[in-house]
Amino acid sequence: MVGTAGNVSERAGELVAVTPTGAVLAELDPEDVAVVELDGGQVGGNLRPTSELDLHLGLYRRYDACGVVHVHPPMSTALACVIDELPVVHYQMLALGGSVRVAAYETFGSLELAEATLTALEGRVAALMANHGAIVYGASLSDAVANTELLEWACTLYWRAASLGTPRTLDEDEQAAVVEAVVARAYGTTQVRDEQ
Numbered sequence: 145m146v147g148t149a150g151n152v153s154e155r156a157g158e159l160v161a162v163t164p165t166g167a168v169l170a171e172l173d174p175e176d177v178a179v180v181e182l183d184g185g186q187v188g189g190n191l192r193p194t195s196e197l198d199l200h201l202g203l204y205r206r207y208d209a210c211g212v213v214h215v216h217p218p219m220s221t222a223l224a225c226v227i228d229e230l231p232v233v234h235y236q237m238l239a240l241g242g243s244v245r246v247a248a249y250e251t252f253g254s255l256e257l258a259e260a261t262l263t264a265l266e267g268r269v270a271a272l273m274a275n276h277g278a279i280v281y282g283a284s285l286s287d288a289v290a291n292t293e294l295l296e297w298a299c300t301l302y303w304r305a306a307s308l309g310t311p312r313t314l315d316e317d318e319q320a321a322v323v324e325a326v327v328a329r330a331y332g333t334t335q336v337r338d339e340q
Contacts, residue, residue: 149215149216149277150169150213150214150215150216150277151163151165151194151196151200151214152169152211152212152213152214152285152288153194153200153204153211153212153285154210154211154212154284154285155204155209155210155211158181158182159179159180159181159182159187160179160180160181160182160200160201160204161177161178161179161189162177162178162179162180162193162194162197162200163177163178163193163194164176164177164178164189164191164192164193164194165191165192165193165194165195167191175189175190176189176190176191177189177191178191178192178193178194180193180197180201182201182204182205183201184197184198184201194214195252195253196214196252196253196257196258198253198254198255198258199212199214199257199258199261199262199279200212200214202258202259202261202262203262203265203279203281206262207262207265207281208283209281209282209283209288210281210282210283210284210285210287211281211282211283211284211285211286211287211288211289212279212280212281212288213279213280213281213285213288213289213291213292214277214278214279214280215277215278215292216276216277216278217277217278217292217296217299219296219299219300219303220272220277220278220295220296220299221276221277221278222299222303223246223272223299223302223303224246224272224273224274224275224276224277224278225274225275227246227272228245228246229243229244229245229246230243230244230246230272230298230299230302231243231302231311231313232313232314232319233298233301233302233305233311233312233313233314234298234301234314235314235319235322236294236297236298237294237298238319238322238323238326239269239291239294240268240269240270240280240291240294240295240298241267241268241269241270242267242268242319244268244270244271244272244295244298245264245265245268245271245272246264246271246272246273246274247260247261247263247264247271247272247273247274247279248260248274249273249274249275249276252276257273257276261273261279265279265281269281269282269291270291270292270294270295272299278292278295278296280292280295
């Protein structure tokens with residue numbers, strides 16, 4: 145994150161810890177992190193929550209999220225200024241839910257931005273936000289961070305491929321074959337050695 149551009153949150157039961165507005169994350173103390181209820185009422189922390197609070201809370205209410213990362217990384221943000229959707233150019237993007245939609249531009253911190261972004265996230269764990277940045281969630285905050293890194297990698301891959309020509313994309317049948325291979329091979333799971 146550059147300066148104060150970005151915010152993160154994590155849900156624990158009916159409470160959400162969220163970074164405050166206008167904060168440099170590396171300089172925060174634990175007591176600076178706002179703690180809010182799912183309706184937005186602040187119950188802890190010394191500072192006001194991020195201006196994107198409605199977006200974070202909307203994600204927790206609508207989707208099965210436990211961690212949310214909203215950032216303005218260079219490649220994700222650049223692509224969000226020029227494309228309508230990031231196509232599946234690599235099978236690892238299926239971990240994000242497939243192609244990544246770009247939510248329509250709305251003013252930061254607005255209910256309209258939250259709604260447009262939540263709509264773009266339907267069936268996905270990542271979305272780009274037109275002329276703004278990216279939003280990603282996960283089953284934990286560490287999963288959300290990993291998904292954010294994957295999104296930025298995919299955006300960089302697409303940009304590099306597009307600079308060479310028209311990127312090939314994986315069609316629905318190819319994507320389904322990847323899912324079948326992941327299941328059949330237990331791809332991405334940790335193997336445990338049998339002790340005899």
